[in-house]
Amino acid sequence: MRRADRLDRLQSALDAGGYLRLKDAARLLGVSEMTVRRDIASCDGRFAYLGGYIAGGLESAGGMGYILDRERDAHIEMKRTACDSAATLLKPGETVFIDCGTTTTHLASRIPADSQITVVCYAMNIAEIVCKKPGLRVVMLGGLYHASSASFSSPESLEMLRGIGINTAFISAGGVHESLGISCSNFHEVEIKQTAIANAVTKALVVDSSKFDQVKPAFFAKLNSFDFLCCDDGIDPARAERLAAAGVRIMLP
Amino acid sequence: MRRADRLDRLQSALDAGGYLRLKDAARLLGVSEMTVRRDIASCDGRFAYLGGYIAGGLESAGGMGYILDRERDAHIEMKRTACDSAATLLKPGETVFIDCGTTTTHLASRIPADSQITVVCYAMNIAEIVCKKPGLRVVMLGGLYHASSASFSSPESLEMLRGIGINTAFISAGGVHESLGISCSNFHEVEIKQTAIANAVTKALVVDSSKFDQVKPAFFAKLNSFDFLCCDDGIDPARAERLAAAGVRIMLP
DNA sequence: CAGAAAATGTTAGAATGTTAACATCGCGAC
DNA sequence: GTCGCGATGTTAACATTCTAACATTTTCTG
Known part of the structure; x- marks a missing residue:
């Protein structure tokens, strides 16, 4: 035909x-x-x-177009705002780790092209953004592809990550629970997030306020593992105070 | 503002x-x-x-949009045809290595989404295509990003590649010279190509006929390392005969 | 080869996108 | 305040794309 x-x-x-x-x-x-x-x-x-x-x-990054489209309308503004907060932690010349998910894309697109920043990532949707910026250095952690989060995982990538010094790790999450801890939907992300946190001078949790009190199947850290919580202004003052008391600085736009 | x-x-x-x-x-x-x-x-x-x-x-994959645009008009039809030939070597359930470059994208898009094929790649433009096909398994070799070919390289990725059994390796090249050998423009690709060739049962060179008698700075193999040469019909008969005599099967559309 | 069916080409009017000119609004300077 | 300027909104003439109907060509079948 x-x-x-x-x-x-x-x-x-x-x-x-x-x-x-x-x-x-x-x-x-x-x-x-x-x-x-x-x-x-x-x-x-x-x-x-x-x-x-x-x-x-x-259709969009890595076949997760539908997930993304569904989520887009719901929280896009909040995610954008949370990433506005996170972007204030970016400093020229530094090395940052950017987690996977639909939130961190907004942060990736906020990295100035001429900032000489080195970006470490392991998700297609992040890589697609940062690889297009000529002034950035990009390190991609490869491995087997997981369509659910458009990300890769492999033992060798963890090994690579262990050898990379990170100034700021920007970690995303599907659920943030004050006592139970911080969780995501995919188990393969756990080791990567933990390694990134372990290797980073500054640890920043980037979530929109809809994630509070949520729990996803895979726990990967406690709230006090983080130096900063980058969030939109939907966080209520009582919670903000509790978190501040636990040693987490709240970054708002 | x-x-x-x-x-x-x-x-x-x-x-x-x-x-x-x-x-x-x-x-x-x-x-x-x-x-x-x-x-x-x-x-x-x-x-x-x-x-x-x-x-x-x-703007297109990995900032190499301009290169790509310039090349597009010139050889796109030949590349397409060469990949038509290469696509006949794809078999359901197998594991294939797909090289970087502007030629192999055409092959990547020819892989049927429901073929249960495992694709090993190390370039953004290839990954962007295959990650969108739900029926494929994708292994990405990560590392430091090289914008010139939208590809990644790292020692750990080589290690990963060594542990992967490949049925068919589809290798691209910038130059194919009968006596001097086969070359590409970027030195970081050499080790990856060589490892993929070493690990593959079947080795296929995928080039359009404009690449013959060309030489690029980085040599990575001799012609007789390959079982198949997938090409468009622009190859002249005398050359085809010489190559066949050297043990390389010519695949034409 | 005839006839039918599918594929492709052509056309014209409707819908939509584009551009430029001008009107209006908001804001800072004097 | 009010003047001026830049940013934004509005309108209308123009260009393009879209859709559907019909004409033509190609392909298949008996």
Whole structure:
């Protein structure tokens, strides 16, 4: 079938990451624009079709597009604000660890391109952002891919991480419970987070205020392991006071 | 300044990977569409603006967008064809190594999502493609990022690679010279390519025919290290015969 | 080869996006 | 205050894309 062949060619041209004008695509494939339209409509979802352009591979980082889309509307503003707080801890020339998740992307995009910062990460969505900034040095911890958090894990990566001196570790979490501790959804993240915390001079927990009193299956630290809690202003004053008493500095925007 | 703040919010909403309708962006930011247009125009390049949609972070994989764009027009059809040949070596359930570069992206996008294939890679542009396919297992070799080829390298990753059994290694190259050997532009790739070749049952060289008689600074193998040469039909018959005599099977579309 | 069905091309009008010019608002300086 | 300036909003003319209907070509089948 010719249609399938055309779609393959389109895919090839697009999944390196870019977009094509509809008319260019038509010329490339040697058919009319209308046919390209029909081709794209026939395989719904494979390409994104926006206002005269065809874009491929935008569904989003590492197949966790749906999770992300669902979460986006809910907490995006809070996450953004929490990362505003966290970004004040960034210092030119330093080495930072950036955890996986949908919160820390906002922090990654806040790192100035010319800051000479070295970023250590282990998630696709973080890497996609920081690798595009020319002034940054990026260290990626590889391993087996876990689509649930778009992250990688492996013993060798832990070994690599142990050899890296970190000025500030920015750790995210799915749940923050004052007595039970801090938890995330994926067990493979636990060792990485713990190693990053152990190797860092400054430890910062980056969460939006919806995470308080939540518990996820994998505990990885206690609240007092952290020097800073970077949060949005949804945290209530009583809680803030308790945390401050426990030695955690609260960073608000 | 309010404009910078709006741009930050846009960036946050977009760089997780997605797009926004212009009118949605206007509503999100609480300003008119015209203002959003002006904002985007003011920071040219930070966002892609296509037909009523705003897309972020599309410039392309790992900052090598420009290289890629320049190469795209030139050889894209040949690369596509070469990868058509290579794709016939893919078998469900197997483990494959996919090299970095602008050629192998076409191969990566040809891997069927439901093929239960395990992909070993060390480049952002490859990872971006294969991580999105739910039926694949992905192993990423991490390390320090090299923007020139959007790839990573580290001693620990080599160690990891040594522990991985590969059915077919798909290796790319910047130059293929019959007597001098096969070369690439970046020295850090050499060890990885060599280790992948050493660990693979089947070794396939994937290059378009423009690479013949070229030489790049870093040699990494001789032609007879490979079982297959996956190429487009631009290879001339005399050369094909010589290579066949040297024990390399030529794969054409 | 005829006929049917599918695929592709063409066209025109509707919808949408784009641009530039001008109006309005908000804010700081004098 | 009010003047001026920059930022933002509004409008209208213009350009582009979208959709659906129909024309044409190709492909398959008997």
